[in-house]
Amino acid sequence: METNKTISIIGAGPAGLSAAIQLAEYGIKSTIYDENPKIGGAIFKQPEKGLKNHPLKDETTFIKAKKLFDQFENHKSDITLSMNTEVLGVFPLTNEIGIAQDGVFRKISDTSLIVSTGCYERAQPFPGWTLPGIMSVGGLQLQVKCGTVKPGHKAALIGTGPLLLVAAKQLHMSGVDVVAVVEAGKRKQLVSKAFNMIANKSLLKEGVDYVNYLKKHNIPMYYGHGVVSASGDGQVQKVVVAPVDDKWYPNKEKSFELEVDCIGIQYGYVPRIQFTDLLQCENSFDKHLGGSFPQVDKWQRTTIEGVYSAGDNSGVYGADVAMLEGRLAALGYLIDTRVITESEATQIAAPLIKEAQRYKKFQHSFHDFSGLKEGLLSLPEEDTIICRCENIKRSEIDRAIEAGVEEMPDLKINTRVGMGDCQGKMCGSFCREYLAHKNHKKEEDVMGLKPRFPLAPIAFESIVDNQEF
Amino acid sequence: MKNSNKDIVIIGGGVVGTAIAYELSKDKSLSIAIVDIKKPGNATQASAGGLWAIGESVGLGCGVIFFKTLSKQRQEAQGGQIEVQRPHQLPPFFFDFCLRSNEMFPQLAEELKDIGGVDFKLEKTGLKFMMYDDDDKAYAQNIYDSIPHLKDQMAWMDREELLKEEPYANKNATGALTFLKDDQVNPYLLMNSFREAARVQGVEIIHAEVKDIVTEGGKVVGVKTSRGNIACNTVINSAGAWAKQIGEMVDVSLPITPVKGQILLTEKMPKILTSCFSTSDCYIAQKDNGEILIGSTTEDKGFDVTNSFGQLKGLAEGAVKAFPILKNMNCKRSWTGLRPGTPDEVPILGKVSNVDGYINACGHFRTGILTSAITSKMINDIVHDREPELDITPFLLNRFDGAEVKGYTIETV
Ligand SMILES: Cc1cc2nc3c(=O)[nH]c(=O)nc-3n(C[C@H](O)[C@H](O)[C@H](O)COP(=O)(O)OP(=O)(O)OC[C@H]3O[C@@H](n4cnc5c(N)ncnc54)[C@H](O)[C@@H]3O)c2cc1C
Numbered sequence: 001m002e003t004n005k006t007i008s009i010i011g012a013g014p015a016g017l018s019a020a021i022q023l024a025e026y027g028i029k030s031t032i033y034d035e036n037p038k039i040g041g042a043i044f045k046q047p048e049k050g051l052k053n054h055p056l057k058d059e060t061t062f063i064k065a066k067k068l069f070d071q072f073e074n075h076k077s078d079i080t081l082s083m084n085t086e087v088l089g090v091f092p093l094t095n096e097i098g099i100a101q102d103g104v105f106r107k108i109s110d111t112s113l114i115v116s117t118g119c120y121e122r123a124q125p126f127p128g129w130t131l132p133g134i135m136s137v138g139g140l141q142l143q144v145k146c147g148t149v150k151p152g153h154k155a156a157l158i159g160t161g162p163l164l165l166v167a168a169k170q171l172h173m174s175g176v177d178v179v180a181v182v183e184a185g186k187r188k189q190l191v192s193k194a195f196n197m198i199a200n201k202s203l204l205k206e207g208v209d210y211v212n213y214l215k216k217h218n219i220p221m222y223y224g225h226g227v228v229s230a231s232g233d234g235q236v237q238k239v240v241v242a243p244v245d246d247k248w249y250p251n252k253e254k255s256f257e258l259e260v261d262c263i264g265i266q267y268g269y270v271p272r273i274q275f276t277d278l279l280q281c282e283n284s285f286d287k288h289l290g291g292s293f294p295q296v297d298k299w300q301r302t303t304i305e306g307v308y309s310a311g312d313n314s315g316v317y318g319a320d321v322a323m324l325e326g327r328l329a330a331l332g333y334l335i336d337t338r339v340i341t342e343s344e345a346t347q348i349a350a351p352l353i354k355e356a357q358r359y360k361k362f363q364h365s366f367h368d369f370s371g372l373k374e375g376l377l378s379l380p381e382e383d384t385i386i387c388r389c390e391n392i393k394r395s396e397i398d399r400a401i402e403a404g405v406e407e408m409p410d411l412k413i414n415t416r417v418g419m420g421d422c423q424g425k426m427c428g429s430f431c432r433e434y435l436a437h438k439n440h441k442k443e444e445d446v447m448g449l450k451p452r453f454p455l456a457p458i459a460f461e462s463i464v465d466n467q468e469f
Numbered sequence: 470m471k472n473s474n475k476d477i478v479i480i481g482g483g484v485v486g487t488a489i490a491y492e493l494s495k496d497k498s499l500s501i502a503i504v505d506i507k508k509p510g511n512a513t514q515a516s517a518g519g520l521w522a523i524g525e526s527v528g529l530g531c532g533v534i535f536f537k538t539l540s541k542q543r544q545e546a547q548g549g550q551i552e553v554q555r556p557h558q559l560p561p562f563f564f565d566f567c568l569r570s571n572e573m574f575p576q577l578a579e580e581l582k583d584i585g586g587v588d589f590k591l592e593k594t595g596l597k598f599m600m601y602d603d604d605d606k607a608y609a610q611n612i613y614d615s616i617p618h619l620k621d622q623m624a625w626m627d628r629e630e631l632l633k634e635e636p637y638a639n640k641n642a643t644g645a646l647t648f649l650k651d652d653q654v655n656p657y658l659l660m661n662s663f664r665e666a667a668r669v670q671g672v673e674i675i676h677a678e679v680k681d682i683v684t685e686g687g688k689v690v691g692v693k694t695s696r697g698n699i700a701c702n703t704v705i706n707s708a709g710a711w712a713k714q715i716g717e718m719v720d721v722s723l724p725i726t727p728v729k730g731q732i733l734l735t736e737k738m739p740k741i742l743t744s745c746f747s748t749s750d751c752y753i754a755q756k757d758n759g760e761i762l763i764g765s766t767t768e769d770k771g772f773d774v775t776n777s778f779g780q781l782k783g784l785a786e787g788a789v790k791a792f793p794i795l796k797n798m799n800c801k802r803s804w805t806g807l808r809p810g811t812p813d814e815v816p817i818l819g820k821v822s823n824v825d826g827y828i829n830a831c832g833h834f835r836t837g838i839l840t841s842a843i844t845s846k847m848i849n850d851i852v853h854d855r856e857p858e859l860d861i862t863p864f865l866l867n868r869f870d871g872a873e874v875k876g877y878t879i880e881t882v
Contacts (some may be wrong), residue, residue, distance in 0.1 A: 092775045107778065298534060403665060406673045409507055413514050413657045421736065450509070453776045457799035458738060463785040464796065 003305070007333055008097075008111040010032060010087055010275060013041020014319040015116035015311025018074055018326030024075035026339055030114075031080040033087060033099060035456075039072065040065060041118055042138055043319045047147040054147055058207055059170060064169055064319065072157040087117075089453030090278045098453065105462040106465055112306040112336075114329045115276050116322070119290060119312035122268040122372075123426045124159070125386050125394075126379040128230035128239075129265070137167045137266035144174040145358070152262030156228045156239055158182040159266035160370045165210035167264055168219055171396060178219045179258055182241050184248050184267070185369035196365035200358045203320075228255050230263065239263055248375030251358070268372050269316040270429045274311070274451035277402065279304050285444035288367045289315035292448055298353075299332025300325055306334055317356075323357040377430075378435050387427045389420020395430065401438045407447035421457060424449040478692045478701045479503045480679045480715050481708035482658065483513040483799055484841045485830055487663035489705055491581070492845035493852060494670035502673040502701075503664070504694050510774035512709050512837060515653070515732065515806020517754055517764045518656035519745060520574060520839045522567035523619060523648045524596045526559050527612045529747040531730065531765055531808075531835035558615060562863050563815055567836060568619075569859060570843035571650060577842060585665030589658040590757045596651035596745045599631070599791055600643045605749060609646040611881050637794045638743045653754055656838045663841070675699075679708075682718040682827070689719070689826030705828045705848065710807040712817075712831035719824045722870055723817060725832050727772050728810035730765040733784050734802045741794060741858065750787025760801070763788040767808075767835075774805045808834050818844065818864040819851055828852070829866055 007023065009016045012034035020030045023121050031038070038046045044065035047054045054062075071077070086096040090106075097108045121136040128134070133152060137159065143151045154177045157164045168181045194232040197204045214221055228250050229241040242255035271293040273283065281302040283296040294302045294309045302309050308329035311322035340348075380386060382395040392415050398415040408424075408431065417431055418424030424431070428449050436443040477493060479486045480753050482505025490503050507514070521530040579589045613623060626645045631638055642812050668674060677696040682689060682704055691700040708715045710727035737759035744755040755761045781803055789795050790803045811817060811832035820828055833840055847857040847864075862868075 073695075089776070091777050093770070093773065093777050096778060098778065403668065406675060406676050407507070409514075414661060423802070452802045452804055453781075454800060454803070457801050458795065459798045459799055460785050460789055463782055463800060464789050466782070 005337075006031065007110045007114065008108055009114045009116060011041065011116035011118055011311070011313075012036070012039040012083070013116060013118050013311060013322065014044060014068060014082070015118070015322035015326035015329075016041070016114065017068055018323040019114045019116065019310060019330040020079045021071050021075050022327040022330035023333065024078035026334055028334070028339065029078045029080070031082055033082045033085045035084065035086045035302065037083050039069070039081065039083070042142070042368050043070065045142055045145045047145060055321075059167045059173065061166065061319075068323065087458045088455050088458060089451075090275070091453075092280060095469075096370045097249065100454075100456070100458050100462065103459060103462060105458060105466045110214060112308075112333060113279075114217065114300075114303075114308045114310060114326070114333065115294075115313060116309075116311040116326060116329075117272040117275055117280075117313045118322075119269040119271050120425055122270045122290075122429045124227075124265055124267040124376060124379065125384055125427070125430060126227055126229055127381050127384050128232070128236070130385055130388060131232050131236040132234065133232070133236035133260075133262045134230060135262065135264055137163055137264035140262065140264040141167050141170055143421065144170050144176075147174075150174065152260070153177055154179050155262045155264065156182060156258050156260045157264045157266075158179045158239070158241065159264075160268070160364070160372075161266060162180055162207060162210070163266055164264075165207070165214065169210055169213045171264075172213075172217055172219065179260055180241075181214060181219060181221045182225045183221065183223050183226065185223060185371075186224045186246075187247075189369040190223075190366075193365035195432055197362055200362035203359065203362050226250055226375070227265065228252060236263055244375055246373075247376055248373035250375065267376055267441075268429075269312065270425075271313045271316060272425075273313055274423070274425070274455050276299065276302060276307070276309055277451050279307055281307060281309070286315060287443065288364075288371050291432070291443070298328070298336060300329035301332050301336075306336075317360060318362055321359050323354050324359075325350045327352055353362055374437055375436050386431065387415075387417040387424075389422050389426070390416040392417050398438075401435065406435060406439050406441065408435065408449045409447060411435060412449060418449045421453070423451055465469065472698045473502075473700070474504065475500045475673075475699055475701045476501045477501045477703045477705065477726070477853050479705045479707055480692070481505055481706070481711070481831075482660075482664065482674065483511055483707065483709050483837070484516075484660045484663065485833055485837055485844055486705070486707035486843040487660050487667060487711075488708045488845035489707060489830055489848045490667040490672045491663045491670070492849040494667045494672045494685070496853070497671070501667075501671070502675050502699060503667070504675045504677050504679050504692065504699070506678045506695075508711060510710070510729075510772065510805060510807040510835075513660045514657050515730065515804055516656040516838050517732065517752065517762050518653070518654045518659070518756070518838055519543070519596065519754060520571050520653055521596050521648065521651040521745070521747075521836075522571040522839060523564075523616070523622060524598070524651045524747060525836045525839065526564045526567050527616070528558060529596070529598055530752050531767070546797075554805045556681035557781050557816060557845045558612075560863070562860065564616070564619075566843055566859060567839055570840045571652075573842040573846075574652070574654065577815055579668055581662040583666075583671050585662055587658060587662035587665045589662045590651050590655040592757060593793070594743065594745045594754070595828070596648045596747060597626070597631070597635070597645040598648075599645050599746055599748045600757060601637060601641065601748070601790075602643065606643060608749070613646060624649060634743060637792050639791055639793060642791075647744070651745065654838065655756060659838060659841070670697065678716065682715070682848065684719055684824060687825055689824060703826045703828065703852065705830050707830040709833075709837075710809045712809055712829075716829075719827055721821050721824060721827065721829075721866070723831065723866065724812050725817070726769070726810050728834065729768040729770045729773060729805055731768075731776055731780050731784070731803060731805050732765045732834075733763040733781055733788070734798055734804075735761040735763075735795065736801045738798060741792070746791060748787060748791050750790065751784050753788050761788075761795070772807065774807065776803045776805055810834050812869070816840065816844065816864055817866050819861045819866070820848060820868055839841070857882055
């Protein structure tokens, strides 16, 4: 590999920052590009008015974030930040990357890449899910983390996974009345894996602390329950939940209502792979880790030379693993540019890999409990909107499937699903699962949507008046 | 799919294959299958959906940039000597082919909606060639004078008339030549409407890749696919830019190469264009959902379907020049399609001498949306051993016999 290339890091979350720090430790300068105004990514989102007087300042996530930011500060002189910058795409024939910085188009060329774009929350359609007040759990968290707006007064957190607990605590600490945490996973499945969780005592303790916090503040937690529908007049007012069976089909006869003015929903994550897809990286598939994501070797190298992938975009394991992967990717780059030898890198990496394994093992123990199950596909009714950009209802998707549609690109052409501004980031995952289920295929055998340049809309002005374009 | 038995297998389910399937499905005695897998860059999904019968025949629309590329090549060949830009026109039989096809759309729209339930959004827009200077005017005049028999389908507009009809057009444009019947459709809905109507009438749609065509004693007896074998006595090659590979399966050598075209799309906008436009830089069409489509390049890059900076910028500049309001709008998406290019820009239709039961329906280059309708009629006639309504001779593969076949950038225009 040529060594005169620069190294660009896409995404200033835990993985991207860790990669930059690791590089800086070897005196290698890097540039980080991120669409947000501040570093931290989604999970380490920084409060608008600083951390000092923030109600969450002692919460675990914030403590971890602060540690990473401090390391970053120490190496600031080697790291260039390009914030408010969206990566729009890549032009493989000329090996150039298109970005928009504050809306102005620019190109980057001759660069290696560490892609650390993170993940999205998987959108789960159900009757009423488009009502104002219904958000992703991450969306709710961002509001309390920013500390600017209070999302509501009476909140329910519904879905699966540990973030429900974290969000419940964060909302409660911010003064929101949390009326329920509704977890689809069954408690017995969790208990059966308790032994594996001991592999990571600190995480286990973190989890137990969250559960205890809910108990202490009388926040009801329903295991083995899921959302059925939501309703309200211009704003969510009620949500119906019900116990679910082993495949997460709700038992509607035993359903009950909760009165709320906001809901956080989270049924899984989706790796954000549009950029690596445009780079033509090959993907692998693991539904427990979010679906499709680029295939990597132990140094986070993708199948495209000079492109590394680290963090949730290469399989969703959360911030702790992302930080370790970021460092591994940086080590990979250092090996490939002959700054260090592979055996040196292996020594440095050994404790990182071991730690990552502990986290991963811990997470694997949640896979049975929290792994998405087919009952979720039964939630939307015929007239429930699935694709919000193009207003496509489930019935339209059913009709296309009846006409023989099996792949996402075909579904797009037949229904306009994924043709909107978001290019299917919202509904893409659900639709692919749904296609697979209806056609009795494996999800990995259903072709996904193909992302297109520009990944975010760009003004014509910035294209035509641009010397670089 | 288990092994099965059909009379006819249509290889490739783009607009051409589905149109043929629909036409053939009117004969209830035939059992028909389409075998199709959507390859990246398949032309129908990428297309602009213009029914620009005259426009395309005289080198506007998709042809504009093609023409520019050609004339640049010629200029370079002649040592940079500037020549008068003369429109690049296709032969008269091709005009007839396009015009006849165009006439069929209003009826098709109703028919296909009735049978299969899909509306392909036929819009009566016309196509305007927007002129900026004397060169453009001379170019347009040349077109006008060369097709006197079509005068009633054309109209001149001066600047005032143009701006009255199209208030967002460039205020410095000198006028326009309108092709009154060159309308537009939604190309992928057109394909869907053919396919759905065909399906309702009994055509089986098989989602698979054709791997081989089996012959016995020079006669087609079946097709091998990625999902099983199909016995049949007729195959129709409508595999678009991939038709050459299909031909090779039966030793039919087709001079078809992929011709790359890139397109830009705006966000949804209120109706700002009442007509489709071609300038000497690009074409611009607002679709029924409000998105404005700006096309398109013609490039010789093999099966590459990536987008590139310079080309997209060229399209954007052309569009902003024609409609300055676009400058403040957002570009939402870009993509690339592969046209099935032939050396003389004319499709390859009909039987071949060396294989019994093999029929060509390919090489539709930049007008396959428009000419899908007439193609389906002519292929239907051939299948039924009837004389097609237009002479098939100039479309037959044997027109290339003995000729040295080059890529699509022929120098002989
Ligand atoms: C950018 C662009 C703009 C255009 N604009 C216009 C326009 O405005 N008006 C107009 O009339 N025309 C236009 N065209 C041209 C038009 O799109 C094409 O002529 C037309 O779509 C060709 O249709 P087709 O069915 O032959 O090919 P395709 O649509 O490419 O269909 C061929 C199908 O065969 C499949 N296939 C190939 N090999 C195999 C195999 N081995 N097994 C199974 N399936 C296979 C392919 O994947 C594909 O689905 C445009 C084209 C482009 C690229």
